Amino acid sequence: MKSTKKLLIKVADHLTLIVISSVVILPFLWMITTSLKPPKLAFSSPYLIPTHFYWQNFVNAWQEAPFARYYLNSIIVAISVTFGQVFTSALAAYAFDRFEFPFKRSLWFTLLASMMVPLPLLVIPSFQIIQNLHWADNLAALIIPRAWSAFGILLLRQFIHSIPRDFDDAARMDGASTVRVIWSVILPLARPAVATLALFAFLFAWNDFLWPLIVLNTPENFTVPLGIANFSGKYGTRWTLLMAATVSATIPAVIAFLAMQKSLIRGLASGGINE
Amino acid sequence: MQTRQTRTAYLLIAPALLLFIGFTAYPFIWSAQISFTSWDGLNAVKKFVGFQNYIQLFQDAEFRQSISVTTIYTVSVTLISTILGFAIALMLQRRKRSSAIYRTIFFSPVVTAPVAAAVVWQLLFDPYVGIIDIGLRALHLPAPNWLSDTRWALPAVIIVGIWKRLGFAVIVYAAGMSSLPVSCFEAADLDGVSGWQKIRYMTIPLMRPVTTLVLITGFIDAIQVFDHIFLLTSGGPIGSTNVMSLFLYNQGFRLFRLGYASAIGWTLFTVILGLTVLQWQIRRRGES
Numbered sequence: 001m002k003s004t005k006k007l008l009i010k011v012a013d014h015l016t017l018i019v020i021s022s023v024v025i026l027p028f029l030w031m032i033t034t035s036l037k038p039p040k041l042a043f044s045s046p047y048l049i050p051t052h053f054y055w056q057n058f059v060n061a062w063q064e065a066p067f068a069r070y071y072l073n074s075i076i077v078a079i080s081v082t083f084g085q086v087f088t089s090a091l092a093a094y095a096f097d098r099f100e101f102p103f104k105r106s107l108w109f110t111l112l113a114s115m116m117v118p119l120p121l122l123v124i125p126s127f128q129i130i131q132n133l134h135w136a137d138n139l140a141a142l143i144i145p146r147a148w149s150a151f152g153i154l155l156l157r158q159f160i161h162s163i164p165r166d167f168d169d170a171a172r173m174d175g176a177s178t179v180r181v182i183w184s185v186i187l188p189l190a191r192p193a194v195a196t197l198a199l200f201a202f203l204f205a206w207n208d209f210l211w212p213l214i215v216l217n218t219p220e221n222f223t224v225p226l227g228i229a230n231f232s233g234k235y236g237t238r239w240t241l242l243m244a245a246t247v248s249a250t251i252p253a254v255i256a257f258l259a260m261q262k263s264l265i266r267g268l269a270s271g272g273i274n275e
Numbered sequence: 276m277q278t279r280q281t282r283t284a285y286l287l288i289a290p291a292l293l294l295f296i297g298f299t300a301y302p303f304i305w306s307a308q309i310s311f312t313s314w315d316g317l318n319a320v321k322k323f324v325g326f327q328n329y330i331q332l333f334q335d336a337e338f339r340q341s342i343s344v345t346t347i348y349t350v351s352v353t354l355i356s357t358i359l360g361f362a363i364a365l366m367l368q369r370r371k372r373s374s375a376i377y378r379t380i381f382f383s384p385v386v387t388a389p390v391a392a393a394v395v396w397q398l399l400f401d402p403y404v405g406i407i408d409i410g411l412r413a414l415h416l417p418a419p420n421w422l423s424d425t426r427w428a429l430p431a432v433i434i435v436g437i438w439k440r441l442g443f444a445v446i447v448y449a450a451g452m453s454s455l456p457v458s459c460f461e462a463a464d465l466d467g468v469s470g471w472q473k474i475r476y477m478t479i480p481l482m483r484p485v486t487t488l489v490l491i492t493g494f495i496d497a498i499q500v501f502d503h504i505f506l507l508t509s510g511g512p513i514g515s516t517n518v519m520s521l522f523l524y525n526q527g528f529r530l531f532r533l534g535y536a537s538a539i540g541w542t543l544f545t546v547i548l549g550l551t552v553l554q555w556q557i558r559r560r561g562e563s
Contacts, residue, residue, distance in 0.1 A: 016362075016366060017370070046404070091291070099287075101284040122302045125301075144298075229390050239398050
C-alpha cells in the first residue's frame, strides 16, 4: 500500500517536472526549428522538432547584418568590464577587510546602499555625463562606468575575510608590496569568488540592453542585444531569417554559461543565502 | 603607521571609489536636482519648478495606469515564480539523480539575453504562425492576438517574466533545501509524519528566510523590468503594458522631459528603498 503511494508520487513528480521543463525549453526548441526551416515552409503546417535543415538562413542572416562585428563589440565590452570589476573589487575588498581607516564604516554602508538605486533612474543624468565626456556612441561609455561593482566588493570581501592573515604576513616578510600580496597571494586563493564575480560581470555586460540602447547610435558600434533588436525591427516577420540571427547570436553564449553554471549557481545560491 | 595604513587603504579603494562617485553617486544626486526642474536636456537653462513634476505626476492618468500595470506585473511574476520555484525545488530534492539536467533546463532562461528571448517570444505569441495560438486553435479554444489585445498583452509579458525568473527561484530554493538538517526529517519519518505535514510544518517554516529573499529580490528585480516589454509591446496597446521603466524611458528619451522622467525615477527608488528596509526588518525580527 505504502509503496504504491510512493510510486504514484514518483510518477506524478516526474510528469510534472517533464511538463514544466518542456514549457521552459519550448522557446529554445521553436527558435532552433524555425531557424532551420526552408522559407517556403515558414507559413505552412508547423512542426516542433527540426526535420529540414536549411542552413542558408544563417548565411543570409549574417550577410544582412554585421553580426561578426556585434560579437566583437560585445566581447570587447564584456571582457573589459569583467577585468575592470575584478581589478577594482579585489583592491577595494582587500582594503576593507585588512585595514582600518577613517570613514570605513560609512563608506562601506554607502557602497552597499548604492545597490538599491534603480538603473532607469541613473540613466538620465548618466547619459548627460557621457555626452559631456564625448563618449556617446563609443564603447568606452559601456565599459568605464561599469568597471566597478558593489556586489563584487561585497563578494570578494567575504571570501578574503576567510583567508588567514598569516599568508599576507609571510609574503610581506619576503618583501612583497601590498599590491603584490593581493595579486600573487590573495587572488589565487580567492579563485572561486573571483570566478563567480567574473561570470556575473560578463553575463551582465553581455546581456545589457537599456544602457547600450541609449548610448550607441551607429550600427558598427552595436553589441549583440542591440544588433538583434535592430534586426528584429527591420525584418519584423521574416521569422526564419530572424531566428537564424537570434540562434547564432545567443546559443553560443548560452552554452558557454551553462558550461560554467556550477560556479554561477554556487555564486547565486551563496550570495543569496549568506548575504 | 596609522597614517600609512590609511594612505594605502585609500589608494586601494580609489579606483572603485572614483568610479562609484563619478557614475553612481554624482548622477544619483544630480537626478534629484533634475527632478525639480523642467529641463529638456538641450537648453543650458534649467528652470527650477519645485515639486511641480511630482504634483503633476500623481495627477497624470498615464502614471496611475503605469503604477497599476507595474504592480500587477511585479506581484504576479514574483509570486508565481516563487511558488512554482519552491514546488520544483521540492520535487528535485526527491529526484537526486535527474535533478542536474532539470536544473540546467530551468536555468537556461536566466542566462539568455533578454532581447533574444523577447524576439523568440514574439514569434511564439504571433497570432498566425505562433505555436501558442496554433495549439489553442487545435484545442478549439479562443486564440487571442496576445500582443495587440489590451486584455492579453499584460498576461503575455507576465508569462515571459515568469519564464525568466523561475530558474533563479529554483536554484536558490534548491541550495537552501540541501542545507536542511537531514536528521530532523529522518526522525519525522520514524514518527510516521506524512510527506505533506513535513512540508507544511518543517520545510516551509525552515525555508522562511530563503522565501523572504526570493520574494524581495524578485520584487526589486521585476519592478524595474524594461527589456522584454520594450521589444514585445513598447508599453502598448493603449498603455496596457506601460511599466514604470518604459514610462520613464519614453518621457526622458522620446519626449525629452528629463525633469518629469527623473521624478518617475525617484518614485521608483522610493518604492525600492521601502522594500529593502522591509527586508531588513523581517530579517532582524527573524534573528532576534
